[in-house]
Amino acid sequence: MHSADSIELQVSLLLFVALAGYMLASRVRQPAVVGQILLGIVIGPSLLGWVSYTPLVSNLAHIGAIVLLFVVGLEFRLKDIMRWQFVLIGLFGVLAPLLGGYLVAIAFGFATHKAMLLGICLTATSIAITADTLREMGQLGSVTAKAIIGAAVIDDVLALMALSVGNQVIEGNLLLMDSLLLLGKGLLFFVGGAYIGQKYVCRLMILIDSSNLAKKYRELAFIFAMMMAFLFAILAELFGLSAIVGAFVAGVALEGVKLQHSKDFKEGAEYVRILFAAMFFVSLGVLVDLSALDRQLLGFLFVITLVALLTKVVGCGVPAKLLGYSNRDALVIGLGMAPRGEVAMVIALLGLNLGLIEQPLYVVLVLMSVLTTLMVPPVLRMLYQGAE
Amino acid sequence: MHSADSIELQVSLLLFVALAGYMLASRVRQPAVVGQILLGIVIGPSLLGWVSYTPLVSNLAHIGAIVLLFVVGLEFRLKDIMRWQFVLIGLFGVLAPLLGGYLVAIAFGFATHKAMLLGICLTATSIAITADTLREMGQLGSVTAKAIIGAAVIDDVLALMALSVGNQVIEGNLLLMDSLLLLGKGLLFFVGGAYIGQKYVCRLMILIDSSNLAKKYRELAFIFAMMMAFLFAILAELFGLSAIVGAFVAGVALEGVKLQHSKDFKEGAEYVRILFAAMFFVSLGVLVDLSALDRQLLGFLFVITLVALLTKVVGCGVPAKLLGYSNRDALVIGLGMAPRGEVAMVIALLGLNLGLIEQPLYVVLVLMSVLTTLMVPPVLRMLYQGAE
Numbered sequence: 001m002h003s004a005d006s007i008e009l010q011v012s013l014l015l016f017v018a019l020a021g022y023m024l025a026s027r028v029r030q031p032a033v034v035g036q037i038l039l040g041i042v043i044g045p046s047l048l049g050w051v052s053y054t055p056l057v058s059n060l061a062h063i064g065a066i067v068l069l070f071v072v073g074l075e076f077r078l079k080d081i082m083r084w085q086f087v088l089i090g091l092f093g094v095l096a097p098l099l100g101g102y103l104v105a106i107a108f109g110f111a112t113h114k115a116m117l118l119g120i121c122l123t124a125t126s127i128a129i130t131a132d133t134l135r136e137m138g139q140l141g142s143v144t145a146k147a148i149i150g151a152a153v154i155d156d157v158l159a160l161m162a163l164s165v166g167n168q169v170i171e172g173n174l175l176l177m178d179s180l181l182l183l184g185k186g187l188l189f190f191v192g193g194a195y196i197g198q199k200y201v202c203r204l205m206i207l208i209d210s211s212n213l214a215k216k217y218r219e220l221a222f223i224f225a226m227m228m229a230f231l232f233a234i235l236a237e238l239f240g241l242s243a244i245v246g247a248f249v250a251g252v253a254l255e256g257v258k259l260q261h262s263k264d265f266k267e268g269a270e271y272v273r274i275l276f277a278a279m280f281f282v283s284l285g286v287l288v289d290l291s292a293l294d295r296q297l298l299g300f301l302f303v304i305t306l307v308a309l310l311t312k313v314v315g316c317g318v319p320a321k322l323l324g325y326s327n328r329d330a331l332v333i334g335l336g337m338a339p340r341g342e343v344a345m346v347i348a349l350l351g352l353n354l355g356l357i358e359q360p361l362y363v364v365l366v367l368m369s370v371l372t373t374l375m376v377p378p379v380l381r382m383l384y385q386g387a388e
Numbered sequence: 389m390h391s392a393d394s395i396e397l398q399v400s401l402l403l404f405v406a407l408a409g410y411m412l413a414s415r416v417r418q419p420a421v422v423g424q425i426l427l428g429i430v431i432g433p434s435l436l437g438w439v440s441y442t443p444l445v446s447n448l449a450h451i452g453a454i455v456l457l458f459v460v461g462l463e464f465r466l467k468d469i470m471r472w473q474f475v476l477i478g479l480f481g482v483l484a485p486l487l488g489g490y491l492v493a494i495a496f497g498f499a500t501h502k503a504m505l506l507g508i509c510l511t512a513t514s515i516a517i518t519a520d521t522l523r524e525m526g527q528l529g530s531v532t533a534k535a536i537i538g539a540a541v542i543d544d545v546l547a548l549m550a551l552s553v554g555n556q557v558i559e560g561n562l563l564l565m566d567s568l569l570l571l572g573k574g575l576l577f578f579v580g581g582a583y584i585g586q587k588y589v590c591r592l593m594i595l596i597d598s599s600n601l602a603k604k605y606r607e608l609a610f611i612f613a614m615m616m617a618f619l620f621a622i623l624a625e626l627f628g629l630s631a632i633v634g635a636f637v638a639g640v641a642l643e644g645v646k647l648q649h650s651k652d653f654k655e656g657a658e659y660v661r662i663l664f665a666a667m668f669f670v671s672l673g674v675l676v677d678l679s680a681l682d683r684q685l686l687g688f689l690f691v692i693t694l695v696a697l698l699t700k701v702v703g704c705g706v707p708a709k710l711l712g713y714s715n716r717d718a719l720v721i722g723l724g725m726a727p728r729g730e731v732a733m734v735i736a737l738l739g740l741n742l743g744l745i746e747q748p749l750y751v752v753l754v755l756m757s758v759l760t761t762l763m764v765p766p767v768l769r770m771l772y773q774g775a776e
Contacts, residue, residue, distance in 0.1 A: 007450050008631055012618035015611055022608060026601050059444055062395050213414050219662040220410060223403055226663055230400035243396055268659040271651075274607040275614055275660060 040285015
């Protein structure tokens, strides 16, 4: 019963640490994710060594990442967010960090494909963390908040696409034609997947929902939706994209489905997310081996974190200012886009799994994510308080 | 990305087969579990070979079994069911199949420890399947139904305890003192676990629920409850019991908790159960290797299935008759207790994992479970229709 022993032990330990992460995060007034990652580092091999990144932990984390991106997708209302101003802010909010991260990495002597992955890691904004910070300050309804969230969403989509393309490009062949082809394939999957999903998968779900079987077994639509998340993940990989992109597109496609007889599949997905994303965040910390950090990498961490902040403030703030926002609002928008959070970590983890980057760089990227996330809430709070 | 590939593929395939299982089951007017196991056999190594029992599938199934028993525990209201009549029906409903199964197995030349496990497998009644059959016939509110469900619950508790004791006893030492000691330990864990759980764990949950942290993060109590399920599973193993017994006790302990601010942890556990128990049931079929069945085992399957039916009909029906139920009601009670369903399979799986039984006997036990489950609903329907 050794394997059984260890599965219960590992699941309950991961959940316990996730709970403790909430408490720690609340103490230091940070989002829960931050507490969970930090405690993950503590129980991981670099400090206590209670949990290591076994295949089981990796499987749980993988399910967590898929379900997380599916649920994020479910929160997207394409119509509300697809405004050209937001697209513009989001676009520059991706290009600036992509270029900035790439150039800095090259300047520090990293190989092209690593520099590329670094750039991609800097692109993503964590919607969850930004939205949560604004919610805590009672600013979720403001125009600025809408711009931030809209642009952050565009930003995440672009980051996921950059990841999809980058996935292939960073293998070595940086030919322009190939990149364009892959970008095309990525776009095709995004648009095609969302279209087919909204047109056929949703219809199928409604068909299931109105069947006699679903009236008897109200859980059918939920199982179907979760199956779709994993199926789209496979399809994304067949298109050369990353699996989480597929789960995200599945979520976007199913966002508008209204069911009558079935259990609420969104609520179900949310419960599964709560459990598995918490284990995923802890596992991200477990993967961090602090002993990999040397003096030179610490320097690089400092620079790349600074670049991560500045490229968002400039890349989003300047377009916002040009679009007519006030100085303060433009600064808030830029800063509000700075927390990298989970998406950057998912990308870094992918790079680690693919063997594109090694432990030291992975640790730098995770810490950069944590640091940008830690820095933004207090600064935003100051900006809003200064204005009152 | 090979491991990632395969995790999405396997999860979506298992969920797809689970869905198809609902459809198949509905076509042949059987509970969903039956359809899922049958299709699991189809996609398993003995027929199509699409899915094999990899460590990943095993992990998913293990999580499913833990969450399933936790949710079953959450449905137990100890007070409603602990009536002496039900205890009596349940007790004889366990003793008769235990003895019957043991004797038949010995007669067929099986070793003592295998005969013991066989007996234990015959004891469990599937509450889910019985309740579902009665619900479909609109008989859930009847006195007979209450007796069946009450006795089935007692029955399951006794079966789980027999399993816990058996787990150790079947290792070889059948000393009476040891067995009594283990029975004592089992009882201690049951009573102590449920008591400590209801007294302290519930209080802790209510404390969490009323904290400021839980008002901000409404998912805390849910994560805590799930952690407890896995923690009790570990504790059960430390007491020499099986892990699922622990999850069950955790469920019983938390049944009465009423929370005010948090998300509904019972609903959350139910959603997780839906997903993972479905994968668990399919995986039970995947484990069945039909090629292990030869002519002699088919004969044994026939006999053991007959014994499984008769010992419940006699073991529960006779006490019911003596307690004053009519002939038909006593027969309905006996038959209603006959479906073995998931608990028998969990026990058989445990025996397989522990190396106590081999593939052929495991296959016989799973098929016995499926057959008893298949036979009861039509016979019950006939009995009720004949009376109208």
